[in-house]
Amino acid sequence: MDIFSFHLMPWPYLPADYGGSAWITVPNGLYDPGRGHxxxxxxxxxxxxxxxxxxxxxxxxxHHQTAYGSMPSxxxxxxxxxxxxxxxxxxxxxxxxxxxNPPTRVAExxxxxxxxxxxxxxxxxxxxxxxxxxxxxxxxxxxxxxFAEALDLVVQAWTRPGPFEFDGEFYKIPHVNPWPxxxxxxxxxxxxxxxxxxxxxxxxxxxxxxxxxxPFFHSSVFERNYAAFRQIWLAAGRDPAPENLGLxxxxxxxxxxxxxxxEYEEHLWYFARKLLNGVQIVPPGYQSVQSAVRLMxxxxxYLLGVSDWETVVSGSYAIVGSPDTVAEKLADLxxxxxxxxxxxxxxxxxxxxxxxxxxxxxxxxxxxxKLRAEFATPPVWPETLV
Amino acid sequence: MTAPTTGPQPNGAGPSATLRRIEVDGIGIRYVRxxxxxxxxxxxxxxxxxxxxxxxxxxxxxxxxxxxxELPGFxxxxxVTTWQNIADVVFTLRRILDRFEVDxxxxxxxxxxxxxxxxxxxxxxxxxxxxxLLAPLGLRVEGAPIFxxxxxxxxxxxxxxxxRPTDFPAHLAPALAADDDAAESPADPLALPLHLFRAMExxxxxxxxxxxxxxxxxxxxxxxxxxxVVIRGDRDGILPAAHAAAYAAAIPGARRxxxxxxxxxxxxxxxxxxxxxxxxxxxxAEEDHTASCYCM
Numbered sequence: 208m209d210i211f212s213f214h215l216m217p218w219p220y221l222p223a224d225y226g227g228s229a230w231i232t233v234p235n236g237l238y239d240p241g242r243g244h245x246x247x248x249x250x251x252x253x254x255x256x257x258x259x260x261x262x263x264x265x266x267x268x269x270h271h272q273t274a275y276g277s278m279p280s281x282x283x284x285x286x287x288x289x290x291x292x293x294x295x296x297x298x299x300x301x302x303x304x305x306x307x308n309p310p311t312r313v314a315e316x317x318x319x320x321x322x323x324x325x326x327x328x329x330x331x332x333x334x335x336x337x338x339x340x341x342x343x344x345x346x347x348x349x350x351x352x353x354f355a356e357a358l359d360l361v362v363q364a365w366t367r368p369g370p371f372e373f374d375g376e377f378y379k380i381p382h383v384n385p386w387p388x389x390x391x392x393x394x395x396x397x398x399x400x401x402x403x404x405x406x407x408x409x410x411x412x413x414x415x416x417x418x419x420x421x422p423f424f425h426s427s428v429f430e431r432n433y434a435a436f437r438q439i440w441l442a443a444g445r446d447p448a449p450e451n452l453g454l455x456x457x458x459x460x461x462x463x464x465x466x467x468x469x470e471y472e473e474h475l476w477y478f479a480r481k482l483l484n485g486v487q488i489v490p491p492g493y494q495s496v497q498s499a500v501r502l503m504x505x506x507x508x509y510l511l512g513v514s515d516w517e518t519v520v521s522g523s524y525a526i527v528g529s530p531d532t533v534a535e536k537l538a539d540l541x542x543x544x545x546x547x548x549x550x551x552x553x554x555x556x557x558x559x560x561x562x563x564x565x566x567x568x569x570x571x572x573x574x575x576x577k578l579r580a581e582f583a584t585p586p587v588w589p590e591t592l593v
Numbered sequence: 594m595t596a597p598t599t600g601p602q603p604n605g606a607g608p609s610a611t612l613r614r615i616e617v618d619g620i621g622i623r624y625v626r627x628x629x630x631x632x633x634x635x636x637x638x639x640x641x642x643x644x645x646x647x648x649x650x651x652x653x654x655x656x657x658x659x660x661x662x663e664l665p666g667f668x669x670x671x672x673v674t675t676w677q678n679i680a681d682v683v684f685t686l687r688r689i690l691d692r693f694e695v696d697x698x699x700x701x702x703x704x705x706x707x708x709x710x711x712x713x714x715x716x717x718x719x720x721x722x723x724x725x726l727l728a729p730l731g732l733r734v735e736g737a738p739i740f741x742x743x744x745x746x747x748x749x750x751x752x753x754x755x756x757r758p759t760d761f762p763a764h765l766a767p768a769l770a771a772d773d774d775a776a777e778s779p780a781d782p783l784a785l786p787l788h789l790f791r792a793m794e795x796x797x798x799x800x801x802x803x804x805x806x807x808x809x810x811x812x813x814x815x816x817x818x819x820x821x822v823v824i825r826g827d828r829d830g831i832l833p834a835a836h837a838a839a840y841a842a843a844i845p846g847a848r849r850x851x852x853x854x855x856x857x858x859x860x861x862x863x864x865x866x867x868x869x870x871x872x873x874x875x876x877x878a879e880e881d882h883t884a885s886c887y888c889m
Contacts, residue, residue, distance in 0.1 A: 289717060340801075341744070348798040352674065376675070491743055491793035491801075 208541070208582035210575055211298060211550040212257035212567065213266035213455060216250045216284075218274035219557035221481050228485025229274040230338040237274070244579065247277070249560050251284070255291050256564060257553070260571035264296035264329065266550055268403040269303050275482045289324045297324060297377040298550075300398050300419060301331025305345050309378055310357035314364035314385045321389040330395040331419075332358055340490040348492025353377050355410070358397075362414075365394040398453065403432040404498040404507065411451075412436075412443040419453035419550065423483065425508035425522035426540060429454070433544040437588050449470045449547030449585040454540060457525035457549040459558075460569040464528040470562055471555075472516060472528055478556025483511040525555070530573035537574070538581050550577070610645040610659075612770065614669075617685075617692040621671040624662040624693075628653030631722070631875050632698040634660050634690065636706025638858055639742060639796040641667035644767025648860040651766040651868035652701075656875050660693050664706075666795030668768050668788060674798075679807045682799050683712045690720055699874050700819075701725040703860050704832070705796060705805070711840070714821075715813045723874035724821040727867065728832050728857050729840055730805045737833035739805050743797060753830025764861040765789075766830060814843035820845040820877045824870060826855025826862065 218229075227233060244592065254265045270276035278284050281299045297320065302313045313332070321328040334354045340347040356375045360383070362552040363373065365550060369384030372419065389395050397416040401407040411418045420432050436461055459474070461467035487509075505514070509526045519525055526536050541549060553570065554563040598867060603881060610625040625644060633652060637643055643663045652659050666672035676682055690698070700721050707729025714721045717746030730739060740753055751758035762785055769784045800806070821844045825837040841847040850870050855862045 344802040346797065346801040348794055348801065350676075373645060377677075488744055491790075491797035495788060 208578055208585065209263040209296070209450075209548045210578065211261045211264040211296075211453075211548065212254060212268050213268075213550045213552050214250055214254055214554060215268065215270075215276040215552065216247070216278050217276055217482055217554075217556060218479065219246075219477070219559075220300060221274055221477075222546045225481070227486075230485035230488065231272060231341045233272075233274050233485070235272075243277070250554070251287055251291075253554055253560070253563055253567065257567055257571075258292045258295040258495070260567055262295060262567075262571070265292065266298040268300055268331075269333070270336065271303075271306075271339050273338065273465075273485075275486065280292060282320065285320050285325075289320060289327075292324075292327075294327075296327050296329055298329035298398065299331050300329070300400055301333040303333050303339060304334030304344050304357035304361070305350050306335055306339065307357070309380055310360050310528065311364055311383060311385060312379060313357070314361045315387075317361075317395060318365065318385055318387045321391055321395050322387045326390040326395075328389070328391070328395045329398055331398040331400065332361065333400055334493075336486065337489045337493050338485060338562035340493060341488065346492070347490035349377070350493050351406070351495075362394060362397070365389050369534070383524045400455075401432075402498075403428065403435075403493065403501055405435060406495065406498070408436045408439045409443075412440045412445065415445065415451070417451040417453060417548075419455050419548075422455045422457070422552070423479075423510040423524060424505060425524065427522070428505045428508050429540075429544060433546070437545055437590055441588075441590055447545070447588040447591050449545050449588070452546040453550050454544055455521040455550040456523070456545040456552065457527075457555045458533060458537070458553060458570060459525065459527045459555075459566055460530055460533050460574060461565070462529065462569075464532055467527045467529065467532075471525075471558065474556040474558040474562075475519065475525060475527075476556075479510045481514065482556060483509075484486050487511060530569060530577075533570070534574045534577040534581075537578060541578070541582065542586045545586050547582075547585045556580055605878055610649050610661075610767070612644055612669075615692060615705035616690050620665055620673055620685075621669075622662050622665070622689060622692075623669045624660065625649065626630065626658070626660050626693075628656075628658045630656040630658050631879065632695045633657035633871075634662075634693075634695060634698045634700050635860075636700070636702040636709050637661070637664065637667070638706060639792060640765060640858075640863060641792040642703070642764060642768055642858075643668060644770050646767055646861070646864070648864035648867055649866045652871060655868050655872045657699065657871075660695060660698070662689055662693075663768070664709075664795065666798060667792050672795060673797070674874075676798055679712060679799070682709065683716050686713055687717055687720070690717075696720070697722045699723045699725065699871070701727070701860075702729060703727040703858060705730055705799065707731065708800075708807070708810075711810065711814065711817075711844075712807065712838075713819045715810065718816065718818060721775060721817075721819045723877045724817065724819045724877055725871050725874060726823045726837075726840055727859050728823065728825045729823065729836070730800070730832065731807055731810050732836055732839050733803070733806045733808065734833065734835045734839050737835035739833075739836070740831045742831065743793065743801070751764060753857065755858065756826065756828045756854050756862060760862075764858070765776075771864070797819075809862075811839065811843055814840065816846065817844045820874060822870060822874065823847055824850045824852060824867065826852050826857060826859050828855060829857045831857040840857055 267281040370382040663670040700710040705725040708731030
């Protein structure tokens, strides 16, 4: 069981009277660079601290032009962490490949990170969020094909002796020959986050990559999606591999269940009501009809539409409570989903520095040891019991 | 040659506008073909209207043979996923005209289809007898942006689109009709959302960025020699009036018509009036027909 600390680096200072989208059109006059200076350094401290208290990995991610997350180039943040950490894996999940042209830049930057960190990189690659197609101008009707081709190009760049010519539909490069090459061989682990589309799972299974379900859904959505993934993975002729599955969700630990709710609730609502507002935009062509229908079915099970604390708890939208409560709930989910990687968001919304640090400390001291003991051997996939 | 229109001569109504299918270079295309007379190709808007539309009946009664394909990716036509730019789209359209064996046609385009009709007139002028552009997209006019249709909610979009917004489902009902059963209206509540989902995807494939225009088109419009009429509705909230004016200014001899109490889709909202304005194009086309010995 590898346990990661995931950060979104959100903007916690949207005005109380701002009710608009946090994406695409949120006026950037609301961004205050002076506060941003403090915030970036605080958030990086929180990731570094996670390594100090025993997390196995630190996770950064890519978002553009949004108060939801302020890492437009996650590789910059991975680089900032690379020299300030020495043990933890650095997971970038991921680079939004269709937004990079040529995508060989991703192959190069990931190779640099892998070499500098001595092979601590996890290379995530994503299609990019729906709002990012409005922000970038990239055609969403080409998103899936661009992603597939760019992914192929990046992996080839890492594994095929260069120089070679790449002649794709979207990318035509006379000499692919990245310098450096990655340290991990044949290439760094590739993680692909997904919203539940079967096409993404099939791609991950076909290539032996790893899958992480995107968060903030009711646990029943995870159960359905992860069951689909396990079946697709096994159908591809592969052995059960919990280490190729990750679970990502918000976690908050305090002395008691009551204290956890009292400290956390307002910050979760800031996230759900302010920062998630606008994320649901799906540009035309971004999804297949089947995926859109699947997502529509799940729309009522997304945190954006949740209005009461009881639903947050019963749906496991966030795992909040005493160390015992949190350990028990997480162990249950990990077992049911068959995952070998746990990615926790320990800072969410407007959760302030002191509570974030207390959360990380308490989790590391009182929850992490229990999970490590419980999953000394990885969870067994239910399909293999049949 | 594709099957000719069956049934009686259409007479103002459209029930004989049966939806049929052909293949064009391996792409399945659904279409209607009705009436007898001067060939008229109708290219639809971003909303993919096709089928037994009143405007087709009115045009058939005015002496046109209407050929209305559902463009790739719309409705039940296959998508062309390899399109990367407007030239790719125009080439596909030329192949569709080839497949219908339409040598020279009156080209009528609504909105997106107006843009595409203008492109065909620029690139393949010999295929165009006359041109009717209904609220044509395709140009960028400084200070007069096209309304952002992608991601627009219905309550923002429909009042800009139609003078009578509640008519929207009725205008698209013929496109939702099953093949060979154009008179039946489907009961599936997902039929219209799925139709629009595909229509927006196909429109994005053509015009996501640059947004619903071709930056090179305006400077090329001066090459068009076909008689041209540019029609817009006076209540069009999608396309500012400056766009129709820009087309009319750029195409030599183009006429401008404004239809009262009409939004962005005149062919759907005022079919009889549109047919009346298009009727003179048939005379142009007949003169042209004599000159070129086109055989029906």
